[in-house]
Amino acid sequence: MARILLLLTIGVVLWAVLRGFFRSQARDGRPAEAQVEDMVACSLCGVNMPRSESKAEGGKVTCKDPATCRHAP
Numbered sequence: 001m002a003r004i005l006l007l008l009t010i011g012v013v014l015w016a017v018l019r020g021f022f023r024s025q026a027r028d029g030r031p032a033e034a035q036v037e038d039m040v041a042c043s044l045c046g047v048n049m050p051r052s053e054s055k056a057e058g059g060k061v062t063c064k065d066p067a068t069c070r071h072a073p
C-alpha cells in the first residue's frame, strides 16, 4: 500500500513539473511572435525594411529617412 502511495506521489510531482515546463515554454513563445513585424520594400530604392522604419506617401512606401534611401535626390 505504501508503495502505491509513493508511486502516486511521484506521478503527481512529475505531472506538475512537466505542466509547469510546458506552460513556461508557451509563455516564452508569445512575445517572440508579437515582435514579428511586416517587412515592406521601398518603392524608390527597393530596400526591404520593417514597416515602422518606412513612410507611406501617396500610397507608396518609401524609406523614413531620405538620407538612407539610395535613390534620394
Ligand SMILES: [Zn+2]
Pocket: 042, 043, 044, 045, 046, 047, 062, 063, 068, 069, 070, 071
Ligand atoms: Zn528607399
